[in-house]
Amino acid sequence: MTSGNVVFAEYRKNAQLAQGYSILDAAKKAEIEISAVCGGRGLCGKCRIVVKQGSDNLEPVTHLEMMSLSKEELNAGYRLACCALLNREGTTLVGVPPESRAQQQRLLVAGIETAVSRNPSVKKFLIHLSKPSLEDIKSDAEILLDGLSHEQQVTHASITYEALTQLPTALREGDWSVTVTMRDGSEVICIEPKDTTKRTYGLAVDVGSTKIASYLLDLNEGKVVATASAQNPQIPFGEDIISRVSYASKSEKNLRELQGVVIACINKLLFDTCESAGVNASETYDVVLVGNTVMHHICLGINPRFVALSPYPPAIKSSVSVRARDLGLKTNPAANVYVLPNVAGFVGADAVADVLATEIHRSTSLSIMIDVGTNTEIVLGNEQKTIACSCASGPAFEGGHIEFGMRAEPGAIENVYVDPSNLEPGFKTVGDERPRGICGSGIVDAVAAMLKSGIINKYGLINTKLNNHRILTDGAPRYVLSWKEENDLGHDIAVTQHDVQEIQLAKAAIYAGATILMKHMRVEPHEIQKVFLAGAFGTYVDPQSAVILGMYPDVPLERVQFVGNAAGSGARMALLSREVRENADRIVQHIDYVELAADPSFEREFTEALQLPHKDMTRFPTVAQLIKRE
């Protein structure tokens, strides 16, 4: 059974308990697949569970578990499922945190699902109308509006121009039974003959600087029916946001070009998701777009130049509604594109979507949301006050600027562990294919494992004196995860000294941003009840690995939740609920933007955070326990 993010597995009286029968084995029987990258050898530390009842039925905590789990975790009942051997009959109740569930890993990348009252902007109604007669010559529009009023109690509706052009033919083709697509309960946007009410789809799109993710939803069921993602095709025009702004600002033509490639990409994703779900693109009647402010502007064809110039004003904060065809989207021509509002020049609609998905603004307790990307947005707050900032963290966590970095495609190393006894690595790839590179979650795991096992020190330097065959020193020092003979790349796949530095720069920027927000709100890390870790790491990032790097303040691990692409989740919520949209416009009015560049302590915070996990180890007590010191 599942409840929230935890699976409760009960192992009742069982006479045939084999020697060495673990919770991991029991879970398999119960068809709960627990993630164990190392194959159950106690090395990867991915199969964390919490024993809720019957701890006496288990063998004592092993040495391997003590290395993988912090003192707090051990005290809280955490075990590794592969090490926790059942030694006698009885009921053992364990909780399996979401990050330990193998089956969920891929799914969760799509982002958390936050419940919304389903009330999409776009709804279809089947209505039956009566023909006009010579005695009662009504116009087609009058007949339709009368029918809507009688059958659906919709009064004061208007008909869009597009719907009007469909009306006369649809009424006759449908023999006066038509499906009316309405927007926001007041606008008839499409008329189709007969009953097409079951075919109502919408597209939610998160336009990241690096990756564009799309979700096709059945608006009747409120469910995702297909997802697809692609690299942002603007990358050739400038990897970072600023160079794209610079390119777009040069001429109207350049702006149109950057807009054009994104729109073409979204169209491709639309067609891909539609194809895989057996949907026609014209059955997509609504679109929600999110992205940072620059992506927002470029997608809409608004010159982003001034967003990048002090005082960084966005062209607009409030949400924008545009006709899909005006943007060149190949949905139903009647579809509308709703773009979530922006907070500031560098905290855009994607951050608002993050807030919607994590509901920070509605919580009584203090939460921090970190949406890791090329620009990382951080939001700290609760129902009383919410503040946000943005930091330039670079694309390392998305696999960018990493020697063997790649997207989370089949063959990408997504989980890594290092056997502390011999420094031999183990890993899991996407699709369990032969390795081809390392994706975001893989590089986080790898660097954390290298730190834990002493392959790198707190300065991030690879210990070339270890004299291990995996640590190569010809050229730049590097740690080999996969020999060229073992992979499809034809080249050793390694984590290089430079890769580690990229990760350090990225995580330092994020940690410094989070620290300054906390300073602004005068709160300490222990006051934070919830850390939402979001971002396009490719696959499920291990919150423990992330905290080992010092990416976010060291809080008890159970307070940390990886929420995947939360911006995408927020976009989906806006696609499913008009209330969420109204909420979004209120949220931006209540988020205070903190300009990091204007904070005098940013520089020092950043520099100190370059160490792993931090120069000041008292800030990372849990991590301190886990790291094997030189």
Added chain:
Amino acid sequence: MTSGNVVFAEYRKNAQLAQGYSILDAAKKAEIEISAVCGGRGLCGKCRIVVKQGSDNLEPVTHLEMMSLSKEELNAGYRLACCALLNREGTTLVGVPPESRAQQQRLLVAGIETAVSRNPSVKKFLIHLSKPSLEDIKSDAEILLDGLSHEQQVTHASITYEALTQLPTALREGDWSVTVTMRDGSEVICIEPKDTTKRTYGLAVDVGSTKIASYLLDLNEGKVVATASAQNPQIPFGEDIISRVSYASKSEKNLRELQGVVIACINKLLFDTCESAGVNASETYDVVLVGNTVMHHICLGINPRFVALSPYPPAIKSSVSVRARDLGLKTNPAANVYVLPNVAGFVGADAVADVLATEIHRSTSLSIMIDVGTNTEIVLGNEQKTIACSCASGPAFEGGHIEFGMRAEPGAIENVYVDPSNLEPGFKTVGDERPRGICGSGIVDAVAAMLKSGIINKYGLINTKLNNHRILTDGAPRYVLSWKEENDLGHDIAVTQHDVQEIQLAKAAIYAGATILMKHMRVEPHEIQKVFLAGAFGTYVDPQSAVILGMYPDVPLERVQFVGNAAGSGARMALLSREVRENADRIVQHIDYVELAADPSFEREFTEALQLPHKDMTRFPTVAQLIKRE
């Protein structure tokens, strides 16, 4: 001085009165050009005036005047200006009806000007804004809306997507002074740097089946700055409405084709008017379109098929607003196209425009409005009740189906008279150029003059026994207006027997329609206080000639007003006034449509009206006096 449609000319004490000095001569001195096609020989009857004061100063009524004017007219003080000789000093006050004023002829073709309170949908405001600062980072949109609220007391405005894309650059280019174009006081549709408020134009277009007329207006001044017209380019797809409906209904492609050629033509007229007024097409921010229901549908890309099938329902009655760019119009991209509402399948937006221009629906007294075209719309009523019908009158009055018919271009014969003594014709051409053909008003004049002078009889048959050199009988009988040696056509220009028949068919349809409307309202001709004669005759049609043909009920001539292209006038009014637009939607709710085909007496009325002016001459007492019987 002018008042309404009448010029009052005062001829005061004058010692040097020459022998034979007429009102026509006096008018010339006073720079009031009175129309006298025959050059002041008392033959054309076009220089009718009404003596208001000082009739004793004039020589008695001449024989020629008695032939041109009816008994009622003579009793009411009507004279011909060329025949009314001043015989003594003193003040003579005469009224010059609009149809007698030569200067006005060409102008009045543009239609009457009905006063409207100027409140155009589109208005520009210059506003001065303050830059954002790091202390107060507002979005550009917030700055703009705050400015609108402070400087113009415009609250709750929204910004269209197009305006949003212009905003960031315009604000900086204008150094925070921008011109805001607003629609209906609530929607920002365009942002331009600096002050462009003086450049606010709009286009009114009347899409007739045969002719498309356009008017470029300065929306600040409320004045027409240029006009242009062209033949409807759909004519090659079918001269009559039904064949165009049939063509458009065959496929979506055909419909798009018919729509495309009209839109291209309107764009051409837009560019032509803009060029002649020194306006850039992008300075046109608003468009009003009128046309019959089929033209309405085709212009909007709505399948017109069902309009032509019983019970002839239009797709929509109420007014439609469409973005100009959605129709492919090359105005400012932000421009909106407002299309006036329709009454019924065959009484369209053009008839509503006619009603707006003539204000039938606001008058306490009974009026009839006849908008002559390929389809002629007739509206009868007053402020209490208004009814309308449509009759298929064919293109004869627009010069169509007439052997030497042509548009009212230079060289078109626009006025005709026949000297009763020798049956010699006289005429005036457009631009006073050598004749090339006959336009609508010319053919009306010619047939009326032929009837008056006995060249044709009440059945419309040319009297070939008259043995006049102008009446040719080789082939079909015809009456020659201009010998080939005298014109630029290289061919005798004549009115043929067939032409007369076309006119008979056309006017019979119109008269039958008017009669059935009167029957529906149970009113007699004498109860009609005002006849508005509208239509695209080319130039100013002579109401007397029209009544001689029996086109409309025989009412005293002073009750008849030729209002030219009243549909165009109504379109211009809607361009200048939001109240007029609101009014228009109310009008259609209160006009009852009369389906002529459903009236059992239509056939008989039509047949009887084929005679000139009518089988029952008691219905045309005034005309009876004027016609020289065989």
